[in-house]
Amino acid sequence: MKLKLILLGLAFSCQALVAAPTLPVIPSGTFTITSYGASTGSSNNATAIQNAINAASAAGGGTVVVPSGTFLSGPITMKSKVCLNLASGSTLKMLAYGTYPGTTAFIDFSGLNNVKISGSGTIDGQGSAWWTAFNASKVARPGVLNGNNCTEVQITGVKLLNAPNVNISFHYTCNNITVDHVTVSAPSTSPNTDGIDLEGTNFLIDSCNISCGDDMIAIVGSHVRSQYIVVQNCAFGTGHGCSIGSYTSNGVDHLTVNNCTFIGGGGIRIKTSNDRGGTVQYLTYSNLTMTGVATPIWISEWYASDPSNPTTAATSAVTATTPIYKHILIQNVTATGASSGHNIYGRPESHVSDVVLDNVKITATTGMNIFFADGIVFKNGSKVTVSSGAAVTTYKSTVTGVTTTAY
Numbered sequence: 083m084k085l086k087l088i089l090l091g092l093a094f095s096c097q098a099l100v101a102a103p104t105l106p107v108i109p110s111g112t113f114t115i116t117s118y119g120a121s122t123g124s125s126n127n128a129t130a131i132q133n134a135i136n137a138a139s140a141a142g143g144g145t146v147v148v149p150s151g152t153f154l155s156g157p158i159t160m161k162s163k164v165c166l167n168l169a170s171g172s173t174l175k176m177l178a179y180g181t182y183p184g185t186t187a188f189i190d191f192s193g194l195n196n197v198k199i200s201g202s203g204t205i206d207g208q209g210s211a212w213w214t215a216f217n218a219s220k221v222a223r224p225g226v227l228n229g230n231n232c233t234e235v236q237i238t239g240v241k242l243l244n245a246p247n248v249n250i251s252f253h254y255t256c257n258n259i260t261v262d263h264v265t266v267s268a269p270s271t272s273p274n275t276d277g278i279d280l281e282g283t284n285f286l287i288d289s290c291n292i293s294c295g296d297d298m299i300a301i302v303g304s305h306v307r308s309q310y311i312v313v314q315n316c317a318f319g320t321g322h323g324c325s326i327g328s329y330t331s332n333g334v335d336h337l338t339v340n341n342c343t344f345i346g347g348g349g350i351r352i353k354t355s356n357d358r359g360g361t362v363q364y365l366t367y368s369n370l371t372m373t374g375v376a377t378p379i380w381i382s383e384w385y386a387s388d389p390s391n392p393t394t395a396a397t398s399a400v401t402a403t404t405p406i407y408k409h410i411l412i413q414n415v416t417a418t419g420a421s422s423g424h425n426i427y428g429r430p431e432s433h434v435s436d437v438v439l440d441n442v443k444i445t446a447t448t449g450m451n452i453f454f455a456d457g458i459v460f461k462n463g464s465k466v467t468v469s470s471g472a473a474v475t476t477y478k479s480t481v482t483g484v485t486t487t488a489y
Contacts, residue, residue, distance in 0.1 A: 103258040103284045106196040106234045108165040111144030113137050120153055126177060128156035138164045143196070148172045148203060156183050157224070160191040160199075168203025168240055176226070179211035179246070187228030187251070195233045204241045212246035213272050223247040223274075233257045241265040248276045249294065254305045256282030266292040270320035270347070276300050277321065285311040293319030298347065301337065303360055304329035313339045323348025323377075328385045330360040331403050341369045349378040349417065352407060353385040356398050356429065359405030368413040377424035378417035378444050381407060381434060383454075388427050392453040392477040392489055397430040404432050413440040423450025423466045423474070430454055430478070439464040439483075453477045453489070460484035 113134045120130035131146070135158065138144040143163030150171030160166065166189070168174060176188050188207070191197045207226050215221045225248040229235055232252065242249045242265070249266045252259055261278060268275040272295035278287060279300045292298040298321035301308055318324060324342070326334050339350075349372050352362060372378050382388055383405040389395040398404070407428065423446050428434035434455040442464040444450070449468045452458055453476070460483030466473040472487035 101284075103260045103286050104234050105260060106165070106198045106236050107163070108145060108196065108198055109141075109143035109163060111138065111141055112147055113144055114147045114149060115153070116149060122151040122153060125154060126156050127153045128158055131155055131158050135159070135161055135164055135166070148174055148201070157186050157188055157190065160189060160194060160197050162194045163196045165198035165200055168199075168201035168205070170202045172201070172203035173206055174203065175206040176208050176224075176246070178208045179215060182224065185222040185224045187225045189226065190228050191232050191235060192228065192230040193232065194229070194235075197229070197232065197235045199227065199237045200239050202239050202241075204243060206243045207245040209244035209246040209268065209272060209275065216273055225249070225251050227251065229256060230254045231256065232259075236260040236262070237264055238262050239264065241267070243267050244272070245275050247274055248279055250277065251279045252285075253279065253281045253302075256280070257284055259285045260288070261290060262286070262288040264290045266290070266294055268294045270295055280311070281308050282306060283309050287311075287313040287316065289315045291317045291319075292321065293347070294321045297322045297325040297351070299324045301326045301334055302329045303332040303334045305332065307333040307335070309334070309336045311337045313337075314341055316342045318342060318344045319347055321347040323351030323380070325351040325353065326362055326365075327353040328355065329358045330354045330362055330405070331358055333360045334362045335364045337365045339367045339370070344370065344372040344375050346374045348380070349375045350380065350412065351377075352381045354383060354405045355385045356383070356401070356404055359383065359403050361406040361408075363407070363409040365410045366413070367411070367415065370415045372415070372417035372420070374419040375417055376421040378415070378420050378446075379412065379426070379450070380424045381410070381437070382425055382427045383407065383429045383432065383434065384427055388425055392427075395430060395454070400431050405429065406432055407434045408436045410437045411440065412438065412442055415442045417444045417446070420444060420446035422446055422448045423468070425450065426452045426455050426458060428454035433479070434458075443467070449473045449475060451475050452479045452481055452486070455479040455481075458482070
């Protein structure tokens with residue numbers, strides 16, 4: 083058997099081959115939900131679907147099929163060695179706000195191993211009423227797909243629409259996770275509808291199409307160190323960016339984002355603050371095209387907002403949660419129609435360091451700010467072209483390879 087490998091960029095001249103995430107193993111056997119009482123006329127198919135999942139688990143594992151048609155359901159819980167397959171033409175629809183019981187995730191696979199969600203069908207979160215309620219009174223809302231402390235999980239092919247909250251979430255010690263050929267769609271105004279939140283080790287996000295109302299991808303290191311993550315061949319629309327943070331206290335490292343397009347939302351986004359920071363390093367962003375992205379590169383140690391004037395930025399004591407950003411390669415990136423270049427903004431007590439922009443070309447209305455940063459290198463024709471003002475403005479930073487203007 084050939085071992086599938088992924089080329090993972092580690093540092094600027096150093097690369098390593100790492101194994102792709104181990105895929106789940108699902109035993110043979112098919113369990114169709116209509117055989118357990120589910121119907122398109124039912125007001126809640128949760129019991130029938132759960133019975134099908136339980137039967138598959140009791141048989142040692144297998145595939146639970148949602149056939150063509152629309153099936154309303156409350157929350158369900160997966161089992162290890164079980165696949166939930168949404169057949170062509172199927173829609174699994176969450177119960178609407180006001181009838182959904184509690185705020186637990188719609189489909190939960192926490193603590194499980196060898197779990198798969200597949201097919202070309204749709205999961206509809208019916209999120210609109212939830213967003214209205216949240217905007218009015220900050221009500222708690224369920225996510226759609228959730229796995230804490232899970233291993234060998236694959237989500238493939240399905241379409242997620244209008245999630246009430248986060249679409250896909252992996253937190254705590256997750257390992258060997260694959261999300262591929264998945265479409266996530268929610269309005270840009272929908273609150274907190276992150277596409278994919280992830281934490282853990284050995285993730286592959288491949289060939290996904292994500293438009294949402296918050297981070298398209300959010301990588302955190304809140305409970306454990308997150309590392310060996312590959313995001314490739316994805317199309318990003320509305321949303322706040324392909325992001326790291328804001329919680330990074332346990333560290334994030336060895337991330338590769340390659341061969342992706344960004345249209346109309348955010349771009350590269352790295353964010354934290356001095357009460358939730360950690361070491362973020364060995365990041366490679368390559369072969370990216372951004373069109374109409376307001377802020378193509380935003381690296382900030384000042385979440386949630388950057389100080390407007392770096393000369394008055396307060397210095398804080400260095401602690402265990404002081405942000406440390408270093409060893410970042412941004413290569414072969416073209417961004418057009420940006421509002422701003424945007425910021426590489428460290429802190430007086432902890433400068434961003436060792437960032438290389440290699441063949442990066444940004445066209446924007448205003449330029450890029452580089453504050454409290456060392457070893458920032460523009461090479462191979464990298465430049466920021468602006469309609470007005472300075473292209474690159476610096477303060478207490480060392481920048482080479484481009485003409486800069488002091489703040």
